[in-house]
Amino acid sequence: MNLHRIFARMIDAFRPADGPPPQSLLRFMGWSLSGAGRGLGFAALVSAAAGAVDVASAMLLGAVIDAVTSAPAQSLWSANGPLLLGFVAFFLLLRPLIMGLSTASSNVIVGPNILPLVLSRLHRWTMGQAVSFFDNDFAGRLAQKQMQTARAVTDVASEMVNVVSFALATVLGSALFLLTVDGWGAAALLVWLALYLGLIRFFLPRIRSRAAARASARAMVTGQVVDTITNIKTVKLFAHDEHEDRAALAAMAGFRERALDFGVVSTWFRVSLMTLAGLLPVILIGGSALLWQRGMATAGDIAAAGAIALRLSQMTGWVSMSLMGIWGSVGEIEDGMRTLSPPHGLADAPDAVALPPVQGLIEFQKVSFAYGRADGQGGIRDIDLTIRPGERIGLVGASGAGKSTLVALLLRLYDTERGTIRIDGQDIRHVTQASLRRQIGMVTQETAMFNRSARDNIAYGSPGATQAQIDAAAAAAEADSFIGEMQDHMGRKGYDAHLGERGVKLSGGQRQRIALARAFLKDAPILILDEATSALDSEVEAAIQGSLDRVMAGKTVLAIAHRLSTIAEMDRIVVLERGRIVEQGSHQELLALDGTYSRYWQRQSGGFLGTDDDAQAAE
Known part of the structure; x- marks a missing residue:
């Protein structure tokens, strides 16, 4: 040597x-x-x-x-x-x-x-x-x-x-x-x-x-x-x-x-x-x-x-x-x-274990979280909600109602201030954060893109995926057509083309389809859709709706949507207001109840409830 x-x-x-x-x-x-x-x-x-x-x-x-x-x-x-x-x-x-x-x-x-x-x-x-x-x-x-x-x-x-x-x-x-x-x-x-x-x-x-x-x-x-x-x-x-x-x-x-x-x-x-x-x-x-x-x-x-x-x-x-x-x-x-060097604000418990493959049973038990505010405003309060394995849940509410907070707590981006969240009976505070998030796929309204190739961005859902698996995920998300036509400033084409910082070279709809392909590839048992199709035009949304239905099959799904028509077919719709659950049931049941959801539906007529950013509302 x-x-x-x-x-x-x-x-x-x-x-x-x-x-x-x-x-x-x-x-x-x-x-x-x-x-x-x-x-x-x-x-x-x-x-x-x-x-x-x-x-x-x-x-x-x-x-x-x-x-x-x-x-x-x-x-x-x-x-x-x-x-x-x-x-x-x-x-x-x-x-x-x-x-x-x-x-x-x-x-x-x-x-x-x-x-x-x-x-x-x-x-x-x-x-x-x-x-x-x-x-x-x-x-x-x-x-x-x-x-x-x-x-x-x-x-x-x-x-x-x-x-x-x-x-x-x-x-x-x-x-x-x-x-x-x-x-x-x-x-x-x-x-x-x-x-x-x-x-x-x-x-x-x-x-x-x-x-x-x-x-x-x-x-x-x-x-x-x-x-x-x-x-x-x-x-x-x-x-x-x-x-x-x-x-x-x-x-x-x-x-x-x-x-x-x-x-x-x-x-x-x-x-x-x-x-x-x-x-x-x-x-x-x-x-x-x-x-x-x-x-x-x-x-x-x-x-x-x-x-x-x-x-x-x-x-x-x-x-x-x-x-x-x-x-x-x-x-x-x-x-x-x-x-x-400050200590981690959200650390794994000393005895935390890896969360094994789950069926998808989710339980929120008396959960409250207000972003540390002494007055308790913002966030959610006293949430009791059980989601069965394979059940598809739609989350509805105006801005600041608590939808994004509920999802953030499930992902353990924050710890609950009161109450417990369990997956398959396991308190999520007693499992490692990494193993928890591996079991959850998510597509957000604000899609996150790396300044890397289209292939790398899609494969982020499963880094060991083959090109065939990446192609299939892109096709399911209706992203393969525009990826094939891409070329960056360095002359790299197709899946090798880089997307620019935060995906700046793509339109909002294209970024969202890349994010959907990433979630399809991850194939996690729990799927969160936070306005997942909000940046898509009606034609593209209709084209990938069948793919969404296929990827949701057998999964526990939480879908946040301001366009109520996108969640009308969910198994159950949960309506949040001021951080509390005020109604829940199927689309038809909630319309028959003639309450908050019905008022939203009548007011919207296919439109939107508005934007949601609980963290900003809390601040």
Whole structure:
């Protein structure tokens, strides 16, 4: 196996984290980097060896100068042959080898592995958050926070390996060498080091806080820009280009102010450290010269001390910039940690089990949910509803009546505030969310499309489906005809054509037919249709109605519809009003009752009740 392959595998770049991300900085760093200790330890050891090599270079240079100045020219090689050969071997073999290993550890072990390790953990944790977590933030801001935090953790780990290990080895090696010359040199170095650390202690907390503020402002810029681009059609339709430009500029101005704050403190930090760094060559070279005058040091000692002083002085600038970068990254980590590491608002129970294949019996028992509102307004209240396996239920009600809330609770996008929901007798809070949702197929009014191929979008219902199965699902949804005619801007055609972000290249009816094909392919025992045919014209709706009837056969179905004609043939219709069930029965039974449903039917005459968005109504 190649050496670089061995290095690359020292860290498992996609190893899952143990448990949730902690809320404190050091523990969060430990959570992010857990499992990478072997690779980071090896990289730190090699970096320390590289620092020691720098000191050894100066010492070897001093020894060679002493040898050259003390031996007659004609006997230089005979008297100092091993030393000179060692000098050549050191600079041509050992030093390149150690420096090469140090570079490889940084560029092969740490860099390419730590970023995906941390990013995959943050992304996996974020994906597990409840829907409300994403409702309360910008999509672009969350993506920015994931990348920002992963990159910052990577930078801290890399710089700690490359700089701190290297610098410590260099400083310790330099102090040991100076002790061999005279104790005052080592003492002077330690005093200078104390001043250096004092400056760092003063400046770095300020850099850290200002870096966090800058990172937060940067994420707000990303969130604002992504929000505008995501809704660009709305921006164009309302001619609000200037309004969005002002909003973006306001976010950018905030970022600029925070960046200026960071720039000012980092400039003063840099100037102060460079001034202090200038003292070191003066002290060490001047002191060595005084010792030489008194016969207490050799010319080689002066050369070695000078080389070390210059190296430490140069390294001071490098280390200070690196430490500033580390502390800036720490600020970004803290900022990202606050956004990304909150506990999951909707988690599987510790003893949750996978829901086995179900028959489709659904029971709502005294279920209430009001989106956390103290006044109990919005959502649903005291719902008792049993749906038999294979029964087709239509949900009817005006906007805010509770239809979408009922469906969201069944999918466990939220947990009930009171009451229990059971499927085949199993409390859905005691099964894993993933296994629950695998048993439920859903088509919504607002169809979700990925900017991927038509094939990928349909196969999302069953990722292992064959092309024949995808073709059959598309045909059942009356989507095969327009898919065959598609071509994207890259020249990809048919099922290979990409649909654009959120399916923007398709009409509303085409998006809904893709979503229907996806649900057909999933073939789950429970099917939810939330205005599933609302974006279809009457001709297409009639064409796929037979397919809908076939896909609903034998399934437990909940269908939300504002166009009552689409649910008139359901086995039972449940009428919701102000979050409560006020009527239920067949279409004919409800008309005969001459109540709310009958009033809707007479008022509508094939029209619509209106739109429904319980979550917005609750807010």
